Amino acid sequence: MDRLVELPFGKSVEIAYKSIRARFFRSLITTLSLVLAIAFLCYVQTGNLIAEAVLQHNGEEAYRILERAGYDIEPGATSIGDSAKQRWIIILSLLVCVVGIVNAQLMAVTERFREIGTMKCLGALNRFILRLFVLEASIQGLAGAFAGAMIGAVFALISSTFQFGSTVLASLPYTQVAATIGAATAVGCFLSLAGVTYPAIKAATMEPVEAMRVEE
Amino acid sequence: MTEQHAIIRTTNVVKTFQLGRHQLEVLKGISLTIAAGRYISIMGPSGSGKSTLFNMIGGLDKPTSGKVFIDEVDIAQLDAYELAWLRCRKIGYIFQTFNLIPVMTALENVTLPMIFAGTGNDEAVERGMELLRTVGLADRHSHKPSELSGGQQQRVAVARALANSPAIILADEPTGNLDLTTGEEIINLLKQMSTERGVTIISATHDFKMLNVSDEVIWIRDGMVDKIEQREELNISIGTIE
Numbered sequence: 352m353d354r355l356v357e358l359p360f361g362k363s364v365e366i367a368y369k370s371i372r373a374r375f376f377r378s379l380i381t382t383l384s385l386v387l388a389i390a391f392l393c394y395v396q397t398g399n400l401i402a403e404a405v406l407q408h409n410g411e412e413a414y415r416i417l418e419r420a421g422y423d424i425e426p427g428a429t430s431i432g433d434s435a436k437q438r439w440i441i442i443l444s445l446l447v448c449v450v451g452i453v454n455a456q457l458m459a460v461t462e463r464f465r466e467i468g469t470m471k472c473l474g475a476l477n478r479f480i481l482r483l484f485v486l487e488a489s490i491q492g493l494a495g496a497f498a499g500a501m502i503g504a505v506f507a508l509i510s511s512t513f514q515f516g517s518t519v520l521a522s523l524p525y526t527q528v529a530a531t532i533g534a535a536t537a538v539g540c541f542l543s544l545a546g547v548t549y550p551a552i553k554a555a556t557m558e559p560v561e562a563m564r565v566e567e
Numbered sequence: 568m569t570e571q572h573a574i575i576r577t578t579n580v581v582k583t584f585q586l587g588r589h590q591l592e593v594l595k596g597i598s599l600t601i602a603a604g605r606y607i608s609i610m611g612p613s614g615s616g617k618s619t620l621f622n623m624i625g626g627l628d629k630p631t632s633g634k635v636f637i638d639e640v641d642i643a644q645l646d647a648y649e650l651a652w653l654r655c656r657k658i659g660y661i662f663q664t665f666n667l668i669p670v671m672t673a674l675e676n677v678t679l680p681m682i683f684a685g686t687g688n689d690e691a692v693e694r695g696m697e698l699l700r701t702v703g704l705a706d707r708h709s710h711k712p713s714e715l716s717g718g719q720q721q722r723v724a725v726a727r728a729l730a731n732s733p734a735i736i737l738a739d740e741p742t743g744n745l746d747l748t749t750g751e752e753i754i755n756l757l758k759q760m761s762t763e764r765g766v767t768i769i770s771a772t773h774d775f776k777m778l779n780v781s782d783e784v785i786w787i788r789d790g791m792v793d794k795i796e797q798r799e800e801l802n803i804s805i806g807t808i809e
């Protein structure tokens with residue numbers, strides 16, 4: 352006899368999605384630090400793209416314009432890379448974000464001890480629980496990171512029109528901006544998954560009795 | 568198989584908890600044989616080890632020593648998959664605190680174990696509705712637990728416990744958080760399942776109403792079996808308790 356319990360993938364997605372919806376506020380808080388960090392990342396990178404476009408289209412004048420806008424740029428430079436300072440700030444903000452996610456997800460796991468234990472009593476395997484948490488984090492990561500990337504890009508565009516005038520919008524490499532948004536979203540998903548790994552493993556390997564013992 | 572085969576057998580089950588440097592022996596050698604299809608109540612004072620014994624019987628925790636057999640299979644020998652299968656198909660759990668999944672509707676709560684068991688969605692919904700009808704909550708199927716009263720939540724939990732037609736229902740103080748009449752409803756529901764479906768019911772309780780419907784009462788005291796009484800002997804001893 353085939354003594355296997357199962358949880359079809361489609362059903363897991365459905366449960367994960369419902370769980371997020373039912374705990375919308377909680378999910379929002381978990382995702383908020385991700386939204387902010389990715390918005391920052393995307394803002395900086397889009398800003399660099401814009402500065403680059405300004406550099407290419409304004410010739411000699413560009414150095415002065417960019418310097419006035421606050422870019423560290425040497426006369427004679429032909430491109431704007433991420434500066435070392437920028438890179439450090441971005442890395443730091445992403446790190447803080449992962450720590451925030453781990454923290455929020457650990458709290459979510461603790462809140463859901465009883466629920467997890469009950470599922471195990473109903474026959475859930477460790478990997479069902481793991482999958483549910485990973486799916487929830489993926490959905491949150493995708494939505495939060497995309498929102499953050501859009502916010503960052505839009506913000507960069509708006510602030511650059513103030514700095515360089517609206518003519519800059521005509522000369523922007525929009526495919527590169529789109530690629531930046533895509534990349535930032537991917538980074539966000541990765542961070543979300545990285546942040547949920549430990550909490551999800553903790554939830555999945557919990558013994559059902561441990562879950563039942565938690566007082567409310 | 569006859570009606571009387573031992574569906575659960577424990578041999579000398581001991582459970583100790585390590586509390587700092589202390590060793591707390593909660594179960595001190597419990598040997599029981601429980602025949603299929605009976606309604607068993609486990610009575611005993613608070614802290615006597617009833618819940619601990621339940622966790623052992625239900626495969627939720629492992630004894631320190633001694634063995635638990637379900638259908639003559641030693642559950643310590645089962646791997647994670649077989650244990651999950653046992654919890655899913657063979658045993659239905661009912662808890663004092665109901666333990667419904669808060670983000671799911673009544674119907675989704677009842678169908679979840681069926682999904683685990685590999686039942687298709689349509690069939691699960693159909694059987695789930697039927698079970699909710701049995702417990703008198705068909706019209707509340709789309710409500711979340713937070714929108715149901717305690718008694719209603721416990722009835723959903725009874726329906727969920729029956730989802731995969733288990734051979735055994737383990738109920739740890741199912742009426743502990745309910746008022747008298749609602750508690751009685753749950754007890755009657757369990758009794759009905761026992762007589763109609765032949766489910767073996769094992770229920771821990773402080774509730775003397777439970778004794779009226781029990782085929783057998785096991786008294787636990789200080790982690791040991793104090794006495795086991797059959798239905799016929801009960802009336803006499805109830806008189807002396809109250």
Ligand SMILES: Nc1ncnc2c1ncn2[C@@H]1O[C@H](COP(=O)(O)OP(=O)(O)OP(=O)(O)O)[C@@H](O)[C@H]1O
Binds near residue numbers: 585586591593613618
């Ligand atoms: N995980 C644990 N760690 C340490 N001690 C425990 C643990 N679980 C139970 N105990 C102890 O075991 C004893 C029996 O607990 P148990 O929950 O089995 O009692 P009970 O008979 O179910 O009581 P009640 O009727 O109040 O539910 C108690 O003294 C309790 O403190």
Ligand SMILES: [Mg+2]
Binds near residue numbers: 617618619739
């Ligand atoms: Mg107890």
